[in-house]
Amino acid sequence: MQKRYDVLTLGETMIRLAPPRWQRLEQADSLEVAVGGAESNVAVALSRLGLKTAWVSRLTDNPLGHRIAQTLRAHGVDVSHVIWTPAGRVGMYLVEFGQPPRATTVIYDRRGSAMSEMTPGDFNLTLLDEARLLHVSGITPALSPACRALAEGVLRMAAERGVLRSFDVNYRAKLWSADEARAALEPMCVGVDVLFVTQQDAQRLFERQSDAPEILRWLQARFNVGVAVMTMGKEGAMALDRDGCFYKGQAEPTPEVDPLGSGDAFAAGFLFGYLTDGNLASALQLGASAAALKRTIPGDLALISLEDLRQVTDQNEGQIRR
Amino acid sequence: MQKRYDVLTLGETMIRLAPPRWQRLEQADSLEVAVGGAESNVAVALSRLGLKTAWVSRLTDNPLGHRIAQTLRAHGVDVSHVIWTPAGRVGMYLVEFGQPPRATTVIYDRRGSAMSEMTPGDFNLTLLDEARLLHVSGITPALSPACRALAEGVLRMAAERGVLRSFDVNYRAKLWSADEARAALEPMCVGVDVLFVTQQDAQRLFERQSDAPEILRWLQARFNVGVAVMTMGKEGAMALDRDGCFYKGQAEPTPEVDPLGSGDAFAAGFLFGYLTDGNLASALQLGASAAALKRTIPGDLALISLEDLRQVTDQNEGQIRR
Amino acid sequence: MQKRYDVLTLGETMIRLAPPRWQRLEQADSLEVAVGGAESNVAVALSRLGLKTAWVSRLTDNPLGHRIAQTLRAHGVDVSHVIWTPAGRVGMYLVEFGQPPRATTVIYDRRGSAMSEMTPGDFNLTLLDEARLLHVSGITPALSPACRALAEGVLRMAAERGVLRSFDVNYRAKLWSADEARAALEPMCVGVDVLFVTQQDAQRLFERQSDAPEILRWLQARFNVGVAVMTMGKEGAMALDRDGCFYKGQAEPTPEVDPLGSGDAFAAGFLFGYLTDGNLASALQLGASAAALKRTIPGDLALISLEDLRQVTDQNEGQIRR
């Protein structure tokens, strides 16, 4: 029987403000507005690729909150389960794009957001029965103790109800220390069907300095996950399934227009493959293509179609289609 | 002996974000950045008119905080007494400009700001000895109990040290109820040298519905102030001094480009006259001219000179100076 | 039993391009992009006010077509019944905003649009069973013979199935002559539940020069409609129901930011009242408020909420909400 949602996500989405390239925040006279959040970025991309998605969160009932809901809805994500509140505020983040040696820098301004006060009791558990897969990231437990309980609870309930679970570690050093994050995130990784981690997070969080296959084996052994997927920047990505099979995907080299959200685009591309034909090699390829396209698009959202993904492999540099 | 500062102010200054006219916040793809806060608006205008001013506050040490300090410093306000902290956040406000029947609407996002956690102990009292006049507004006590204690304490200490005191009631209904405000603000009004209040605030806060002279007499009687000044929008402004003399100023009619900060420009114009030649009639006129010019200038700040103020009276509508 | 949709609409929606105010098309170096179409404008406003709406149309499967669908979906309009085609083009219109004596001028560039080739057979008639009211405008039959047959057919089928019908005359002199329009539109007006017409169209199309009540009586007599509603610009609007009762609504005076779509906002406000409490006097008021707010908002869409409508009556000119 087909379920109402292919993918259900839960998390915080923020208003993103950025100076026009390459200005400093100090000097910008206008800030470009976008909408971004790790989990809803995944939902938008999956919805555009053709899957049915919903995003659960808590938003302040003001124009900024409505803007977030409208943006996600525009791309087909079901936002009807969002909890609206007159209290709190809408989380924001500011991003200043730099060219080396100047870093691209994020300033979070999400303290006191409506989402950070969402509790396990706010989540309608019957939604889990309507979803094929639940996608959660390691950012939510960093927001507040309530959110940590929420993320843990929902993941646990999903397991109990036989819903597939995908978890993206997504360590954010500006939100908590590596020690705090490790303590919170390790239990959440256990037993998930798909575990996403960047090589940098594997190093910072799990203190794995070894080569990719070894790290994946360690993750597999420690957390007993269905598939462990590690992204390695320009080195591409690698996956390890329960049968011990390794899969390797190449990264598409791209000039960088906007790196934010490319990890989420990768996750979406991978999950699309995972949920449609289950071929992990092609899932890695879809993830790499989605991430590469995202890096060429301003904003957090991967404004791509399945057709776009398919054209990545044929692409000749500098070609004009006319 | 001349003091280091003509006017010392204390208060919170925020990053202001506004959609390009007349867009709604929902639809704006960029937000224009400005810097505004009632007290620093007054300081900037006074500094541009030629007085020596300083602004005391507490700011988070990030690009937004530095932007605020730089903006005020650009106009000659001494910001060297600002307290920098790695904690907290920089307060923001969003403003959506409307034409009737759509209101111009402000959304405050200042909860948890560094300034809201400033305490009386943070204020270096020796500064009071260096100032001729202290200007405080009724917004500061609305920010937090700590800020209420701070504003009260500084006003009291100024009185003890013989510093002139100016107080602008500035009731903000989005920050606290009329009852709360009345309880906090009434004691602060007592005995100040200059008390500014809008007719609307006199009605909402002090429940005075009578005509202007009567309200002014009531304020004078109740708070025993040096000069009570009431602004009445298009009806101009009126002042009452301790000798019972009334002064009336006309408002300059203006098409409205940006109304934010025009009350502060009025206060600055009035204080300039009050502190330079002490003629209340011309002080009211300076206030009206400054407020009118401010309404024609985008942003909270009155980007005006003394020369500009003087030209307002000669101005013929639609004239081009070339 | 509750139906899936409160209001079902059918029509063409275009990409709108406009020079920044008040540039001429000749000189503009960038054009602002918006999405607009009479029927979808109504659907967006109704959806934002809380009704369930759907919009049926035919769109070329390219980024401009997707932009239209996303924009409507963002505001909650169901666009899942849109027919996508690789052929044709997406209709456009250019609008140059003028101040008197320069007119605001529209250049249509909608020839050959995918919608203009939609035929009666493309419309899934079972949709009519899911809607409480069908809203059609007199623009659709102007697009092509196929569209004329489509609009006539759908209106007829709706009548047969007992669906409420609303028709907005919307004569467009740049699309067809008054004679052509009269011949096509008169049969479509017969028997509808709500008929919207501007006084100017009553004059140009039906050659009625008399006063408003008389024109309404003529419309009622000739077309046997449920409610005839006539808008008269600054003179407000008037309605006449089958019982011969007249209702009068005042127009809200507004400085004009963007007049496009205000007629559609009026229709949406009126239909909202008509469908919720059925009080025609308050329906006229809601229509007037919606139209007035729309005129203050850039773009064709009435980016308003029920709360916004309610605040129109309390609004004091020039007030700032803070």
Add this chain to the structure above:
Amino acid sequence: MQKRYDVLTLGETMIRLAPPRWQRLEQADSLEVAVGGAESNVAVALSRLGLKTAWVSRLTDNPLGHRIAQTLRAHGVDVSHVIWTPAGRVGMYLVEFGQPPRATTVIYDRRGSAMSEMTPGDFNLTLLDEARLLHVSGITPALSPACRALAEGVLRMAAERGVLRSFDVNYRAKLWSADEARAALEPMCVGVDVLFVTQQDAQRLFERQSDAPEILRWLQARFNVGVAVMTMGKEGAMALDRDGCFYKGQAEPTPEVDPLGSGDAFAAGFLFGYLTDGNLASALQLGASAAALKRTIPGDLALISLEDLRQVTDQNEGQIRR
């Protein structure tokens, strides 16, 4: 026999820089670029209305100079007689648009421009034989002694060769004093076929405070001109011909988008009527319509057509053409 040019003009054209409305120069982060000069403004408008025009000047051979030539050429003005030089600079002016009581202010930065160093010998006198009318303004003699000699010489030679002559007094108080201007301009007014003067200049320069007919009679008597034309802002314009006939034109009231160049548009509209059918009443009407349209268009140039002029009289306020 038809001449190569209907109207030949001579003067300085500048790069115009303006902050976005209504910013102050102090705060603008970008300046809008336009091209403007009294005489070339007239030439552009006349060319767009269908006459053959040429503009003579001296320009520095750099991108700013080329931009000026390209802009004029785009509208059909012959710029092939411009003298190019590697020396000097391209004149600029900055304009800050104000709403009352803030004035719209012009800062000239034209000292040392290539045009200010043009001498009588630079002007190819044979050009005069190819033109029906020569149009000169009182700005040119204000630029430098060389330019004064140039303007005087060319006007004199034109008279000798039987070319019609039009002179626009155009007093610029920021370039010279009223005394200097009077001394230079009076001799140039003598005997011209069309003399344009604003009421303000008649007052400032010729110290005529009387009513319009009397001033016109005084001008006629003193300078012995063919037609004296005086513009009076919102009071319209009045002309007096050699036969002592008075003609009166109404001003079109307009909200003011950009007042710069509206006097030049008036002159162009008047000259168009003067040169085509010679009816001074309709020439005044054409002038008024051109000036009104210009005020609604950003930039110095009257981007209008003959068709636009004709529609001004039919125009209903707030109408949309669609």
Add this chain to the structure above:
Amino acid sequence: MQKRYDVLTLGETMIRLAPPRWQRLEQADSLEVAVGGAESNVAVALSRLGLKTAWVSRLTDNPLGHRIAQTLRAHGVDVSHVIWTPAGRVGMYLVEFGQPPRATTVIYDRRGSAMSEMTPGDFNLTLLDEARLLHVSGITPALSPACRALAEGVLRMAAERGVLRSFDVNYRAKLWSADEARAALEPMCVGVDVLFVTQQDAQRLFERQSDAPEILRWLQARFNVGVAVMTMGKEGAMALDRDGCFYKGQAEPTPEVDPLGSGDAFAAGFLFGYLTDGNLASALQLGASAAALKRTIPGDLALISLEDLRQVTDQNEGQIRR
């Protein structure tokens, strides 16, 4: 005897709309306006380099049509032979700039344009007697059967009158299939004095996969052209004259700002050399420099001077001229 025009061109020119870099069309809130068309791009560049050019086309008499004419006229192209019509529309194209792996994509929206309905009878053949060289591209015959007849007819008449002929193959896969194009274009290539083709078109259209010299020999043999010129992207360009001499030009490597129109800039640079000193080696160099500069300039037009071309060879990377 010198002719009135060095180069006469014929073709369609469009309004070009592009999202700000690197936005997707879906997300852009404004589109940048430019003017572009293969043949007028060539005319503009040649005119800027000092040759006398004219462009013949058919345009709808509306602001978009006038904008095209003004833009070309600004750069000195004679547009007085354009045929104006109230009917049809002005062709448009939308371009979305991508970084790899996202392609730069063009959406043509030129169906039903006024030019597509131009017929051989619309072309004033006496113009051919006034031109030294006629430049036509393979885009025109793709627009409509009428345009194909037009292009064929004009090329044939030019041959009969002894006018030099230049033909740029310019295959556009979005307008017609390779088979259709081959059938139409091959006869038009026969006997022209200069034939331009890209290596990609030689492969797609003429199915030549061999190396450059062989392809050129094949083109020479098959079409009996004066000079065959093939551009090969980063590999530079090669030419073969009737005497069997080969010439090779290097491409200038450039970071790509805007690739559109660089082929036309190449053709203009080459034709400039061909028509002035006839040295094919330096003509290839001028073409390469013009194309390289064009790629650094936003818009279709090569806003360059002869001086700019000459400086390309001296250019040191990253140098600032000050």
Add this chain to the structure above:
Amino acid sequence: MQKRYDVLTLGETMIRLAPPRWQRLEQADSLEVAVGGAESNVAVALSRLGLKTAWVSRLTDNPLGHRIAQTLRAHGVDVSHVIWTPAGRVGMYLVEFGQPPRATTVIYDRRGSAMSEMTPGDFNLTLLDEARLLHVSGITPALSPACRALAEGVLRMAAERGVLRSFDVNYRAKLWSADEARAALEPMCVGVDVLFVTQQDAQRLFERQSDAPEILRWLQARFNVGVAVMTMGKEGAMALDRDGCFYKGQAEPTPEVDPLGSGDAFAAGFLFGYLTDGNLASALQLGASAAALKRTIPGDLALISLEDLRQVTDQNEGQIRR
């Protein structure tokens, strides 16, 4: 005893106007406004790094002049010694950013500026007693004979009063010839404590073609300077002290966002190190880091902090800090 200023500078600062990237000046419809001048660029950077600085100059009392003063004051530079005059103009420069093979080109428009008429008598010599180091550049003597006398005089007086002196050769080929510059600058180099020169200027001005160490030895021998510092673009920089010790610094490779002002940022970074710990190796490193960061920031000013400088060495390409 601590002095009032660590660094005192003297020079001209201009309004900088630039088309948005990568437009040509010909086509730009708006120009971005910034403030720049070699010496004030150094002062701003040093002030941001924590030193006390002042800038002396002469400015016209208009909005452009005030903008310059405000901008410098915003960053903490003391501008209270600026001489204000109603006469003259504010110098400007236009910069068009090019990608190779198109050069980045500067057009100076500084003739007749208020600063160019500053004379030695305008400089308050007692200021020298309040400064630790005086920084002058070779641009000032190029402005006018008065400025040459001014720069020479101030340098000489500084020497007499025992103030440290830093001199940046900064040859500007658009202002004077190499011969003129050499004659003027050589005497000014003699005996300074820090001499900055680019390798290109060493070649163009002093005709030294040899390798870096040799050129430095030549400079040392000829001018008897404390430290000679030569920058060599991507080759880094090298310094030679009086003891004959060589120091070498690496350049940080950066994609170039805005190269203007990077030489000044280098000087500021170096002087910061020189004045704080005196270690020339780390001074070179600070200079290189400041210059590299500057190149990533739009505008002439190095909007950097000491913290930013320190992070340059840790920076990993493409990293996001979040």
